[in-house]
Amino acid sequence: KRLTEAVKRVDRFVDPIVVVSPRAGVYWTPNGNHRRVALDKLKADFVPAILVAEPNVAFQVLALNTEKAHNLKEKSLEVIRMYRGAEAEQPSSTEEDWAFQFESAHLVTLGLLYEQNKRFAGGAFAPILRRVDKFLKTSLRRGLEEREERAALVRAADETLAAVVAKVKKRGINHPYVKNYLLARTTPLTKARKTLPSFEQTFKKLKENLDDFDVSKVRYDEIQRSSIMLAPAAAE
Structure with a gap:
């Protein structure tokens, strides 16, 4: 919204987006979707863009984009967009083949949730996802199905958390x-554990722990102390 208002006020836009063309007549932006959406809302006649000739470079852009740090939501949405693009172009490749581009497995699952x-x-x-969500060895096509199942498990836990x-x-x-406080006290993952449970086991147990949690024991001062060292969930 802020970008849209700024472009409207200045009445020009000079920061081109990066696009690739996997096939004739089709263009995709791995870096610049916010700007594209803003211009689309303003019904711009055209979008200034830099066309990268090699489509594979599209999947390197997130790793190269270090000047402006993405927040967790933006990064996750970029990763799931790259995932879908890679799945369409190279469906037999695996998540492990794209580990560098995707950066972390949990970003794929979060991308589905943010969508x-x-x-x-x-x-x-x-914090929980980072410990149990790993890159899959199956093809991206089959992997996306499992990712949807993982996202559903997290979503179920989130509904119970709510x-x-x-x-x-x-x-x-x-x-x-x-939310952070409650998850920290109901997580089935402890620092002392040497062997981690599977993704499915973790989130099913997390949901059970949340269902059984006694809210009468929650004290404001405990939450306050716990929040001193970590940012609140609302910051995401």
Whole structure:
């Protein structure tokens, strides 16, 4: 919204997006989608772009884009877009083949979650996801199906988490770190564990722990202390 208003006020746009053309008449931007959307909303006659001749370079752009750090949501959405693009062009390749471009396996799962819910609390779930979400050895085509299943498990846990948060708020406790606090106390992953459970086991157990969590034991001062060293989920 801010970008759209700025372009409208200045009445010009001189920062070209990067595009590749996998086939004639088709253009895709690996870096510049926000700008493209802004210009589309303003019904611009054209979008200034730099055309990269080699389509494969599109999947390197996120790794090269170090000047402007993406937040977790932006990075995850970029990764799932790259994933879909790679799956369309090279369906038999695996996630491990694209490990450098995707950066981290949990970003793929988060990308699916953010696609459905732009306000998903990815920052709260990221510490758990980073530990159990690994790149798959199957093809991207089959991998996407499993990713959807993983996203569904996280979504189910998030729905249960939302219900617990609502109970905590009914007790008059409101804090932006509540989700992080609850997940930290219900996670089946402990630092002492040498062998991690599978992704499915982790999130099914997390959901069970959330269902059984006693909100009467939650104290505001404990949440406050826990939030000192870490950013709240609302910052994502």
